[in-house]
Amino acid sequence: MHAFRILTRFAACLALLWTIPAGAQTLRMVAHSDLKVLDPIWTTAFITRNHGYMIYDVLFARDADLKIQPQMVDKYEVSADKLSWKFTLRDGLEWHDGQPVTAEDCVASIKRWGARDALGQQFMASVGDLKAVDAKTFTLTLKEPFGLVLDALGKPSSNVPFMMPKRVAETDPNKQIDDYTGSGPFIFKKDEWKPGEKVVYVKNAKYKPRAEPPSMLAGGKVVKVERLEWIAVSDPLTAVNALQQGEIDLVEIPVPDLFPVLKADKNIALFGWNAQGSQIIMRFNHLHPPFNNVKARQAAMYAIAQEDFLKAQVGDPEIYRVCNSPLVCGSPYEKSYGDLLVKPNFDKARQLLKESGYDGTPIVMMQATDLQSSNQLPPVAKQALERVGFKVDLQAMDWQTVVSRRAKKDAPDKGGWNIFFTTTVTVDADNPASNSFTSGACDKAWFGWPCDPEMEKLRAAYAREVDPDKQKQIAMAVQDRVMDQASYIVLGQYKAFGAYRKDRVSGWLPGPVPVMWNITKK
Incomplete structure (x- = not known):
């Protein structure tokens, strides 16, 4: 009876997959959970955090050495007493709707994040003034020493200080947003989102990556596929079967009980993406x-x-x-x-x-x-x-x-x-x-x-x-x-380990989150 249920689920999964056009430019992944909540500031759920990294960008990010590097920020200055900070955004930052990213957007985003996150609350308690100076520059004045300014703005996981348009960031922190306009490397296709079935993202063709090589969450976020789909498969064996059959390209977190099956398949590799x-x-x-x-x-x-x-x-x-x-x-x-x-x-x-x-x-x-x-x-x-x-x-x-x-x-x-x-x-x-x-x-x-x-x-x-x-x-x-x-x-x-088809996927970067840019599909 158990085997029958598994086969039934597997068949249903394949039926869903077969309705989707195949192609080298579409990357398909079974995520660790279905995505239902879309506001990465409202919740710390990892699936929503992962969604956030797809469509939003950050001011600072950690590299593979866990050092904090500028991301949306081009340069910053700090006073000798470390109470006054000045941040300048890099050129070419644009929201998915074509509007430029401004310093006012960033100020509003920091404030909303700071109302929800534990580190953000500590950070904002030390802030005397946070304001936009011009379209690309904002300043931070502390009323007391705070030794974790960059750690806060470069926080790598839940809650992440993702940047959003001002009109979105001004949403009450205790209410969920309903506008998912970001400036990140992927664009969320809300019209194709089917909770319990799939989530679809497409490449943001206007995204301007940094010039540096990618390093964990920092550096150049270069998207090398046209489309990425998260397929909802709750049964772990069904997900592994779909990977072996070539109907999907990655499984974010297969269960350890199935590692021997994955290791035995010459076309599949296990990847310890979360080394920490x-x-x-x-x-x-x-x-x-x-x-x-x-x-x-x-x-x-x-x-x-x-x-x-x-x-x-x-x-x-x-x-x-x-x-x-x-x-x-x-x-x-x-x-x-x-x-x-x-x-x-x-x-x-x-x-x-x-x-x-x-x-x-x-x-x-x-x-x-x-x-x-x-x-x-x-x-x-x-x-x-x-x-x-x-x-x-x-x-x-x-x-x-x-x-x-x-x-x-x-x-x-x-x-x-x-x-x-x-x-x-x-x-x-x-x-x-x-x-x-x-x-x-x-x-x-x-x-x-x-x-x-x-x-x-x-x-x-x-x-x-x-x-x-x-x-x-x-x-x-x-x-x-x-x-x-x-x-x-x-x-x-x-x-945590992921699994992928090594015969057609390469470039998966290690990090505390599953990094989807830099991946190439053959």
């Missing part, structure tokens, strides 16, 4: 019982053994890593917390749960069944939490429903939630300013809305500090606070 890796977390809703109580969160933490989750979700120990450092292992701020999250302490978990006053109300745990980076985590968590006395209502849904529902502050029995799972690239999690999960800014914090003034003091101090040694001391204190308050639970790290 990703971090998995379990997120609590701090607004509602039981996780508005720190002891309930601590109880959950002491019930966890990371490797149980990593084995279930990733499988291959060659590509995952047990790591209880909130600011990730392999970073300058790596810090070990002994057996916590490595070996569970069920007795302590039960005692903490009792002290929390938990009344036995089932907790709502959301499971994104179609998201291959986290769909196996909730059943493992359910078993661990129930072992120490929690009751768990595991609710299955697709990832885009999770994305929409996690933004709701309603009580869990009124359409809200208690727990969900997600991943982030390690380059976004390796310092307190860019790590959205560490924010304790109450209603301005990332989904889950922890309210922790002490944490916010630490994060603000980190952002203002310019001495690397003092920054490190603060970063260590931030991690101690995360673990003490059980703000969220780190479930380990893993490296």
Whole structure:
């Protein structure tokens, strides 16, 4: 019966693919999730972030050495005290509707991003004045030192400070945009977008790449295909079958269980495009019982053994890593917390749960069944939490429903939630300013809305500090606070691999996001 379902899905996938004209200038990819939310400032969902990189551009970007390089910016100047900045845009920047990109567009875009993003909020709190001087120039005046100006403007992953036209960027940050005009290397074909089936982009023929060679997210974004299609295939085996049959060209994130099948095919190559890796977390809703109580969160933490989750979700120990450092292992701020999250302490978990006053109300745990980076985590968590006395209502849904529902502050029995799972690239999690999960800014914090003034003091101090040694001391204190308050639970790290037809695709660049420019299709 299972095999029949797989074959049926495969046939449906091929039927969709066969309705699309073939050609060397069309690149087809199975993305990790279906795209339903189109505003990359409103949500941190990776599929929406990836969409953002297709159609928008950025002021600064990280290269393969993780150094921040100008992208839309031609040049910038900074005063000796680093409180005054002047940015000049490069020539030839144009929106998809033919209008020139202006400094006013960039100012409005920075402000909208700064209202949503954790690092952006820290950044904007230090800004005294941000204004356009002329069509190509804007200035930034800080009211206090902020050591992460370029880090903020060159933030590589969710949320990314994408530049949008002023009329779009002036949309309320808490509402989604409905105009998808960008200035990036691809143009979104809204008229061909079919949620649950496909997303279509075409080459922006008027895009002016930088002259430098491409390097991760920096340098020249040269598009070498005329059309790119994301095909929605939720079943991983169906996606791999389509790749083997030559009906698609890339699979963004095939499941590790299928790596042997892919390695055995001479026409297919596995590519570790995210060399820095990703971090998995379990997120609590701090607004509602039981996780508005720190002891309930601590109880959950002491019930966890990371490797149980990593084995279930990733499988291959060659590509995952047990790591209880909130600011990730392999970073300058790596810090070990002994057996916590490595070996569970069920007795302590039960005692903490009792002290929390938990009344036995089932907790709502959301499971994104179609998201291959986290769909196996909730059943493992359910078993661990129930072992120490929690009751768990595991609710299955697709990832885009999770994305929409996690933004709701309603009580869990009124359409809200208690727990969900997600991943982030390690380059976004390796310092307190860019790590959205560490924010304790109450209603301005990332989904889950922890309210922790002490944490916010630490994060603000980190952002203002310019001495690397003092920054490190603060970063260590931030991690101690995360673990003490059980703000969220780190479930380990893993490296993401894609798969592609090496007999007809080349030029896939490594990076923390799947980079679609520079790819050539034979």
